């Protein structure tokens with residue numbers, strides 16, 4: 440029994456140990472530069488020795504005009520688990536920028552403080568640091584994504600975080616998407632992303648790769664950035680080219696909406712309800728469409744969204760949950 444619990448915990452921890460690559464952080468962050476001026480940034484699932492989030496913000500501190508960078512580092516208390524950092528105490532760091540003008544965050548410029556607990560983002564001491572922050576940026580543990588987002592929302596924080604696109608089908612998360620409180624980030628809209636993994640990651644895992652220096656990576660599907668920071672591209676209209684015809688866009692038996700199989704084939708001249716695939720979210724412009732709801736659990740309609748063209752003059756629109 441104990442062995443099983445440990446195995447389960449190890450599996451869970453292993454699933455959480457994915458290290459984001461610098462290039463993916465740079466590609467996303469370049470869309471938000473204006474948001475960061477004068478702000479305190481928190482990376483709260485980030486061991487500074489491996490986290491490229493800490494690297495990015497410390498090296499770009501002056502360019503972004505940051506006020507302060509805070510990083511907290513989680514220490515697994517269980518040595519059997521896969522986290523690379525199980526032997527030392529949890530710490531948090533603060534960085535106020537380059538003091539000696541060498542444009543590098545030197546060790547003596549970084550304040551190191553010990554945490555009383557293990558650095559769990561839900562602990563009171565970590566919540567105090569969260570309260571100090573203006574914007575939270577990280578790739579949080581996959582297994583705790585829901586709790587993580589709930590805490591950000593509860594504390595009314597701006598954020599830019601990595602997660603799986605399927606998170607939006609969750610009943611607590613979907614209302615945030617529907618009500619335009621959270622949206623997909625700018626840079627990742629398809630394909631897999633490669634993440635660094637610890638040395639003891641199972642060699643037979645699908646999508647596993649080792650580079651010439653021995654660094655290990657795994658390809659992960661369905662990765663997206665989630666944010667409540669605005670960026671220009673999300674207000675660009677999706678260019679539509681197809682005309683509606685009832686044969687190509689049949690109505691559902693149980694709902695007064697047409698079925699659209701591909702986002703690119705949304706008819707330009709249909710202004711009723713439409714069911715669209717989850718990939719629609721990558722093209723969603725809140726000035727062009729309105730999301731009505733999500734339909735999950737029905738194999739025919741699984742992961743379809745109801746959308747209608749956005750028509751601000753319709754004051755009394757009935758919003759129906761799909």
Ligand SMILES: C[S@@+](CC[C@H](N)C(=O)[O-])C[C@H]1O[C@@H](n2cnc3c(N)ncnc32)[C@H](O)[C@@H]1O
Pocket residue numbers: 455456457458459483484485486489490491492513522558559560561577578579580581583
């Ligand atoms: C997906 S990894 C990403 C690490 C880093 N943010 C990055 O992107 O390279 C999530 C990290 O959160 C840490 N973690 C797990 N549970 C945590 C918790 N309760 N509080 C804070 N961090 C946690 C894990 O050890 C892991 O390093």
